Amino acid sequence: MRPRLALVPGEPAGIGPELVVRAAQHDWEAQLVIHGDAASLHRAAGALRLPIALHRSGEMPTSSRSLELVEIPHPVAAAFGQPEPANAASVIESMTRAAQACLDGTCDGLVTGPVHKAAINQGGIAFTGTTGLLASLASCQVVMMLANPGMRVALQTVHIPLRAVADAITADALSSTLRIVDTALRHQFGIAAPVIAVLGLNPHAGENGHLGREELDIIEPALEHMRSEGLSLVGPLPADTAFLPGKLRGFDAVLAMYHDQGLPVLKHADFANAVNITLGLPYPRVAVDHGTALDLAGKGVADPSSLFAAIRTCTQFARHRMHA
Numbered sequence: 001m002r003p004r005l006a007l008v009p010g011e012p013a014g015i016g017p018e019l020v021v022r023a024a025q026h027d028w029e030a031q032l033v034i035h036g037d038a039a040s041l042h043r044a045a046g047a048l049r050l051p052i053a054l055h056r057s058g059e060m061p062t063s064s065r066s067l068e069l070v071e072i073p074h075p076v077a078a079a080f081g082q083p084e085p086a087n088a089a090s091v092i093e094s095m096t097r098a099a100q101a102c103l104d105g106t107c108d109g110l111v112t113g114p115v116h117k118a119a120i121n122q123g124g125i126a127f128t129g130t131t132g133l134l135a136s137l138a139s140c141q142v143v144m145m146l147a148n149p150g151m152r153v154a155l156q157t158v159h160i161p162l163r164a165v166a167d168a169i170t171a172d173a174l175s176s177t178l179r180i181v182d183t184a185l186r187h188q189f190g191i192a193a194p195v196i197a198v199l200g201l202n203p204h205a206g207e208n209g210h211l212g213r214e215e216l217d218i219i220e221p222a223l224e225h226m227r228s229e230g231l232s233l234v235g236p237l238p239a240d241t242a243f244l245p246g247k248l249r250g251f252d253a254v255l256a257m258y259h260d261q262g263l264p265v266l267k268h269a270d271f272a273n274a275v276n277i278t279l280g281l282p283y284p285r286v287a288v289d290h291g292t293a294l295d296l297a298g299k300g301v302a303d304p305s306s307l308f309a310a311i312r313t314c315t316q317f318a319r320h321r322m323h324a
């Protein structure tokens with residue numbers, strides 16, 4: 001049986017709707033169930049001069065490529081490149097309804113397009129990212145991991161100010177993250193004995209305490225504790241050399257201490273084919289690695305590779321879970 005994946009286009013003024021239109025031109029090994037606004041999809045299809053056929057859940061499809069739609073209309077038709085804060089609530093509702101479909105088993109996995117965090121906050125909804133929203137809807141702890149064909153990078157802290165990062169790195173937080181990453185590598189990715197590299201926080205991983213003490217006081221003791229639980233951990237490693245190709249080959253994942261310690265490396269290496277995976281949820285969620293690209297919206301030049309990789313990766317995870 002083909003898994004049913006809830007697919008959310010995301011911010012209507014960005015490239016999300018047109019990437020969904022591009023996805024609609026292909027056959028997939030999953031059934032895509034769009035949770036979003038029909039008008040933005042038709043408008044994106046018009047801009048790209050591509051067809052899109054949609055049918056509401058329960059209706060008969062009119063063509064073999066017609067996609068099922070759970071309609072969540074946006075109140076304002078935002079111009080390409082100009083997010084409307086008035087659409088914040090419907091953007092969040094589309095994510096929430098899709099997540100609920102995965103929680104109640106109507107869908108087997110979730111694929112999301114990019115959302116504009118500032119527009120959502122301007123719309124009066126405090127929001128630091130979809131990952132946090134999904135964690136709170138599922139009442140569980142999660143970890144953000146980005147992956148491309150060459151590397152997997154998990155994040156210890158995500159969307160917080162750099163000033164707050166050091167205080168957020170605690171032994172408990174590290175242990176929880178490492179358990180989630182190790183479990184996901186084993187059960188979601190099928191790696192029997194995963195090796196996780198853990199980066200230090202400070203330059204040169206603290207240089208024996210002379211450039212910062214977080215490695216000695218917090219990270220090393222936490223790694224020792226997790227090794228005693230059976231995890232295979234390397235580190236804390238100096239971040240500047242941990243991604244050298246010869247080193248990276250020995251790791252199944254790298255845990256970075258903060259967003260911009262790990263993601264620039266991964267996005268530089270292969271932006272097009274990277275995806276954002278939420279580990280720890282009771283269902284698979286895979287998102288594009290890029291943002292709303294407001295500068296490209298409606299022009300037909302945005303690269304759909306990350307969305308396609310997200311659909312393929314989520315299909316794989318959903319299949320694996322259905323068989324398990």
Ligand SMILES: NC(=O)C1=CN([C@@H]2O[C@H](COP(=O)(O)OP(=O)(O)OC[C@H]3O[C@@H](n4cnc5c(N)ncnc54)[C@H](O)[C@@H]3O)[C@@H](O)[C@H]2O)C=CC1
Nearest residue numbers: 113114115116117118287288289290291292293296302303
């Ligand atoms: N998955 C998500 O929901 C994500 C959302 N964002 C949000 O997106 C908004 C804009 O973020 P930015 O930092 O500007 O990052 P961005 O990824 O939207 O854009 C960065 C650069 O990459 C280009 N780009 C992005 N996607 C592309 C694609 N598919 N094909 C070709 N070029 C592409 C853009 O044109 C721009 O030059 C922010 O609100 C941010 O929070 C950012 C990353 C992920």
Ligand SMILES: NCC(=O)COP(=O)(O)O
Nearest residue numbers: 128129130131132276287
């Ligand atoms: N940098 C990743 C990003 O912004 C996407 O976050 P989320 O909305 O998937 O939590």
